Amino acid sequence: MEIHIQLTTERITEHLPPPSAALGAWGEFRGVVRGEENGATIAALEYEAYQPMAEREIRRLLTELSTAQPCLAARVIHRLGIVPVGEAAIYVGIAGRHRAEAFALLTAFMDRLKRDVPIWKRRAVTNLNVIEDRTPNASGHPKSGSVSAHSASEVVTLLRELCQPLATERVALAESNGRVLREAVCALEDQPSFDRSSVDGYAVRQDDAGTSFVVVDELRAGDWRPRALQPGEAVRIATGGALPGDGLQVVMKEDVRVEPGKVLVLKRDGDRNIRFRGEDAKCGQILVSAGTVLRHGTLGLLASLGCVQPLVTRLPRVLHLATGNEIVSPDQFPKHGQIRDSNSTLVQAFLSQWNIIPEQRRVAEDAPAIQSAMSHQLSEIDLLLISGGASVGEHDFTRRLLAEAGFVIHVSKTTARPGKPLIVAQRGGTLAFGLPGNPLAHFVCLNLYVRAALESWSGQFQRTDFAAGELTEDLAAGGNARESFWPARWHLTDGAVRLAPSRWQSSGDLTALAGANAIIRVRAETKQLPRGSRVEFMNTEGIG
Amino acid sequence: MRILFFAHLKDVTRCSEMNLSCAETNADGLWRELIAAHPGLERFRGSVRLARNSEYVAPEARFTDADEVALIPPVSGG
Numbered sequence: 001m002e003i004h005i006q007l008t009t010e011r012i013t014e015h016l017p018p019p020s021a022a023l024g025a026w027g028e029f030r031g032v033v034r035g036e037e038n039g040a041t042i043a044a045l046e047y048e049a050y051q052p053m054a055e056r057e058i059r060r061l062l063t064e065l066s067t068a069q070p071c072l073a074a075r076v077i078h079r080l081g082i083v084p085v086g087e088a089a090i091y092v093g094i095a096g097r098h099r100a101e102a103f104a105l106l107t108a109f110m111d112r113l114k115r116d117v118p119i120w121k122r123r124a125v126t127n128l129n130v131i132e133d134r135t136p137n138a139s140g141h142p143k144s145g146s147v148s149a150h151s152a153s154e155v156v157t158l159l160r161e162l163c164q165p166l167a168t169e170r171v172a173l174a175e176s177n178g179r180v181l182r183e184a185v186c187a188l189e190d191q192p193s194f195d196r197s198s199v200d201g202y203a204v205r206q207d208d209a210g211t212s213f214v215v216v217d218e219l220r221a222g223d224w225r226p227r228a229l230q231p232g233e234a235v236r237i238a239t240g241g242a243l244p245g246d247g248l249q250v251v252m253k254e255d256v257r258v259e260p261g262k263v264l265v266l267k268r269d270g271d272r273n274i275r276f277r278g279e280d281a282k283c284g285q286i287l288v289s290a291g292t293v294l295r296h297g298t299l300g301l302l303a304s305l306g307c308v309q310p311l312v313t314r315l316p317r318v319l320h321l322a323t324g325n326e327i328v329s330p331d332q333f334p335k336h337g338q339i340r341d342s343n344s345t346l347v348q349a350f351l352s353q354w355n356i357i358p359e360q361r362r363v364a365e366d367a368p369a370i371q372s373a374m375s376h377q378l379s380e381i382d383l384l385l386i387s388g389g390a391s392v393g394e395h396d397f398t399r400r401l402l403a404e405a406g407f408v409i410h411v412s413k414t415t416a417r418p419g420k421p422l423i424v425a426q427r428g429g430t431l432a433f434g435l436p437g438n439p440l441a442h443f444v445c446l447n448l449y450v451r452a453a454l455e456s457w458s459g460q461f462q463r464t465d466f467a468a469g470e471l472t473e474d475l476a477a478g479g480n481a482r483e484s485f486w487p488a489r490w491h492l493t494d495g496a497v498r499l500a501p502s503r504w505q506s507s508g509d510l511t512a513l514a515g516a517n518a519i520i521r522v523r524a525e526t527k528q529l530p531r532g533s534r535v536e537f538m539n540t541e542g543i544g
Numbered sequence: 545m546r547i548l549f550f551a552h553l554k555d556v557t558r559c560s561e562m563n564l565s566c567a568e569t570n571a572d573g574l575w576r577e578l579i580a581a582h583p584g585l586e587r588f589r590g591s592v593r594l595a596r597n598s599e600y601v602a603p604e605a606r607f608t609d610a611d612e613v614a615l616i617p618p619v620s621g622g
Contacts, residue, residue: 050550050614056598078621114622116619118595118621119619121620121621166558167562314559380554380560428554429559
């Protein structure tokens with residue numbers, strides 16, 4: 001039997017011809033999403049599948065059932081993602097010589113599909129038009145009616161609550177740079193694990209006050225030849241070499257004169273020139289705590305401890321959608337009225353600081369396009385970033401889209417600028433941000449908010465926060481009634497942090513980002529900050 | 545061993561897949577490991593079928609490190 005199978009997020013077309021010239025009968029079935037699910041009115045159903053297995057099972061069932069009901073051809077199409085009420089979720093067409101076999105096979109197949117094929121109705125979308133507002137008010141309870149605006153620090157506090165550390169995994173040491181350690185790593189043996197010489201010289205008995213010694217052995221680093229030294233005997237030993245026994249002292253080679261068959265000690269003080277076993281760390285002592293961000297120094301230490309598969313936080317899976325009808329890829333020449341998409345690059349480079357490689361798509365600013373881009377994999381991702389476009393009222397658009405997809409909207413208004421409108425929403429384990437489309441706002445929102453979420457998920461104990469620095473030039477803050485953030489460049493001079501603020505006129509101004517490595521926070525109502533003022537800033541290159 | 549989760553099981557584990565390293569085992573042994581990693585899975589054990597490399601398995605099946613194992617909760621397609 002000829003079999004065609006398709007699992008798709010696209011709408012199933014109205015007219016589908018038989019896959020091959022049908023002899024006698026071509027029986028079709030469409031299963032349409034009805035407007036009610038478990039007694040409640042719904043607007044759509046969302047489907048998901050284990051695709052390779054679903055296709056295999058469909059093929060297996062058709063092949064198995066057609067031995068009893070011989071047919072010529074079958075076409076099966078199943079929708080995935082969001083399927084609105086009134087549209088077909090499944091299409092089955094069976095071609096046979098006679099209608100009886102075609103109908104029988106169709107019925108039997110549908111029964112088995114509903115039992116065995118790994119496709120699920122993920123959830124019902126109840127109402128595409130009503131937006132649930134769960135913005136918490138001051139008492140933290142959901143509030144209806146007017147939406148309160150959040151300050152930047154309130155949003156950060158909320159994100160830290162929403163984002164609990166993600167699950168852990170073991171990764172190879174070579175791949176763990178920048179990851180967050182989630183178990184304490186202890187010394188499994190004393191460090192160093194044997195008494196070793198700290199100089200090039202001659203080991204002699206500490207209680208042997210003589211000045212002339214016969215050299216009975218020569219030890220290099222890596223040698224291990226224990227022996228009981230007798231009075232009058234010395235062992236030549238290199239730096240790092242294991243001492244041959246206890247109760248010894250190493251006389252530096254500069255303090256002896258070598259003569260045939262012996263050495264004469266010219267000078268000897270109380271220093272034993274030995275790094276003793278356990279001097280750096282005792283067996284069982286915690287050397288690296290859980291919550292540490294692994295960088296090259298720490299990784300070197302882990303290697304020395306034989307910790308080759310550290311337990312670290314798994315990386316969040318990120319989907320980034322850059323929406324907008326006006327954006328084109330950076331390698332294209334924009335037509336009049338178009339602009340190059342800078343946000344995708346900004347987001348990708350920002351996330352690479354955590355080794356996160358996002359899945360990125362550029363989509364037109366239209367609801368079905370965005371829904372289809374995000375729906376079929378929403379439950380697999382931890383973080384959904386939607387960069388708004390400028391062509392429609394982006395605020396309500398993204399917010400509505402998220403609400404329709406079943407997200408609870410936590411934040412839809414902030415008092416900080418730039419960074420309006422910012423949306424923070426959540427659905428199960430997925431956190432979503434609606435980011436204003438302007439690049440400057442992206443820079444600020446990624447660093448203020450998305451960073452807070454990523455750090456919280458990572459389980460790192462140190463958090464990037466604001467610190468104090470000094471302005472190198474005047475900053476005309478303009479007395480804005482809202483808290484504002486300014487990109488800036490920080491550097492160290494004479495042990496003090498100096499900050500050169502960038503100026504921006506509009507949040508579309510990308511030139512302000514040239515060289516920016518910090519964000520300055522300016523409190524509401526601040527008018528003029530003269531050169532030399534102390535201000536708060538965040539290092540956007542992170543705490544490492 | 546790559547383990548895949550679907551439908552509401554993803555809400556329980558908060559992930560769609562995980563890596564499990566364990567010696568060759570049977571379904572009981574596998575469930576012990578899975579429940580140790582995600583205790584919330586325990587109450588779904590009775591309703592979940594196991595698939596190995598995209599095929600439902602027989603009760604006596606054994607699983608090795610190279611397998612892709614999917615937890616299949618009751619399906620609801622169509």
